[in-house]
Amino acid sequence: MIRFVKNFLSIAFAAIISTCVYGQKFDSLALTPQMGWNSWNKFACDINEDLIKSIADAMVSSGLKDAGYIYVNLDDCWHGKRDSLGFITADPVRFPHGIKALADYIHKKGLKIGIYSDAGRKTCAGRPGSLGHEYQDALTYAKWNIDYLKYDWCYTKDVNPRCAYPLMRDALYSAGRPILFSMCEWGSDKPWEWAADVGNSWRTTGDISCVFDAADNKGNYKRLGVVQIINKNAALRKFAGPGHWNDPDMLEVGNGMPINEDRAHFTMWCMMAAPLILGNDIRSMNEATREIIENKSVIAIDQDKLGIQGLRFEIKDSVQVWLKPLENGNWAFCLLNTGKRDKTFDIFWQKYNLEDNVSGLSTSFYKEIYSITNLWNGKNCGTTAKKCTVIVPAHDVVLYRLVPLKKNDCF
Numbered sequence: 001m002i003r004f005v006k007n008f009l010s011i012a013f014a015a016i017i018s019t020c021v022y023g024q025k026f027d028s029l030a031l032t033p034q035m036g037w038n039s040w041n042k043f044a045c046d047i048n049e050d051l052i053k054s055i056a057d058a059m060v061s062s063g064l065k066d067a068g069y070i071y072v073n074l075d076d077c078w079h080g081k082r083d084s085l086g087f088i089t090a091d092p093v094r095f096p097h098g099i100k101a102l103a104d105y106i107h108k109k110g111l112k113i114g115i116y117s118d119a120g121r122k123t124c125a126g127r128p129g130s131l132g133h134e135y136q137d138a139l140t141y142a143k144w145n146i147d148y149l150k151y152d153w154c155y156t157k158d159v160n161p162r163c164a165y166p167l168m169r170d171a172l173y174s175a176g177r178p179i180l181f182s183m184c185e186w187g188s189d190k191p192w193e194w195a196a197d198v199g200n201s202w203r204t205t206g207d208i209s210c211v212f213d214a215a216d217n218k219g220n221y222k223r224l225g226v227v228q229i230i231n232k233n234a235a236l237r238k239f240a241g242p243g244h245w246n247d248p249d250m251l252e253v254g255n256g257m258p259i260n261e262d263r264a265h266f267t268m269w270c271m272m273a274a275p276l277i278l279g280n281d282i283r284s285m286n287e288a289t290r291e292i293i294e295n296k297s298v299i300a301i302d303q304d305k306l307g308i309q310g311l312r313f314e315i316k317d318s319v320q321v322w323l324k325p326l327e328n329g330n331w332a333f334c335l336l337n338t339g340k341r342d343k344t345f346d347i348f349w350q351k352y353n354l355e356d357n358v359s360g361l362s363t364s365f366y367k368e369i370y371s372i373t374n375l376w377n378g379k380n381c382g383t384t385a386k387k388c389t390v391i392v393p394a395h396d397v398v399l400y401r402l403v404p405l406k407k408n409d410c411f
């Protein structure tokens with residue numbers, strides 16, 4: 001009898017482990033795509049507590065906090081060794097006062113702090129990974145008052161992501177502090193199909209590089225530029241929504257692309273309801289960069305409460321036409337020119353009558369007239385009652401908000 005019970009229990013336990021049916025995630029996080037800053041794209045492993053504190057200062061003084069950027073996130077290379085009990089510590093040279101003191105500093109500014117780990121044996125830069133230490137690490141992050149965890153996927157031979165990510169989700173939940181869970185498994189195992197109850201976002205692609213179209217850069221055909229990432233992410237719109245976003249990787253705005261390409265990159269991340277995680281040195285950015293990342297009416301497209309990723313309606317030569325349903329019957333309408341020449345584009349609005357089966361919303365340019373506001377120059381461009389001809393500059397966008405006119409509005 002005892003043997004029977006033992007066998008039964010071990011089979012039941014094995015079944016639970018193998019199907020990875022675990023608990024739940026915190027349900028009130030990332031109801032709109034998360035906004036913040038991360039150290040990797042600009043600083044890679046070259047981080048320390050003075051740098052992060054000065055970034056937090058700049059988040060406030062530059063107006064980024066007011067624009068909605070709240071998270072200050074450490075990426076790889078903050079780690080020291082594990083202690084004799086297996087608990088992770090911070091690198092004592094780079095972070096001599098420890099992560100808790102840094103978290104206190106960041107919290108005093110009204111911001112939140114993010115940290116980075118990896119589901120494997122090591123992080124991508126070779127620091128200790130969380131494999132086998134998930135509950136210990138989650139407890140440590142909670143004790144340090146961490147608000148956000150990016151969880152990477154290096155050194156994971158023989159690890160199943162469908163178990164590893166739920167395991168860390170459960171560890172975080174058990175630790176009791178709401179920590180936004182940003183999955184970084186690069187889309188290898190299609191997390192959009194299984195992770196809505198696991199993460200608050202999941203990377204859909206490999207790493208971004210600071211280039212608009214990688215196909216333009218000879219020899220770099222394997223790198224992902226902005227255009228390559230858009231092409232991968234566009235197909236996944238039905239999987240995104242409040243609390244669980246497609247993440248096409250962190251922003252490269254301000255890291256060296258020309259201003260038109262930065263504007264197009266930022267706009268498309270907003271059209272795709274992507275997390276807006278800055279990756280530039282915000283302490284020394286120029287005015288043109290600041291104007292892009294702090295444009296509140298463009299950010300509002302990303303942060304719209306409906307949380308619906310935009311759809312690519314058509315591709316005509318080098319021009320892509322995108323629409324995104326917004327609250328109150330509004331729509332974002334965007335033309336993206338991926339080509340190297342400026343394009344003159346006629347917008348025949350009736351062509352864009354659409355029944356969107358993802359959101360259940362529809363445009364109706366026959367029944368409804370919308371006012372048109374250009375969100376990059378703030379200009380009112382009349383209404384959708386008649387055809388509109390615009391020039392879409394090379395590697396750039398035209399972005400409109402369409403608002404249905406009320407009966408008495410006169411234009």
Ligand code: GLA
Pocket residue numbers: 040075076123124125152184206207
């Ligand atoms: C991976 C991730 C990057 C970054 C690095 C850090 O490549 O995809 O975003 O976190 O690891 O080593």
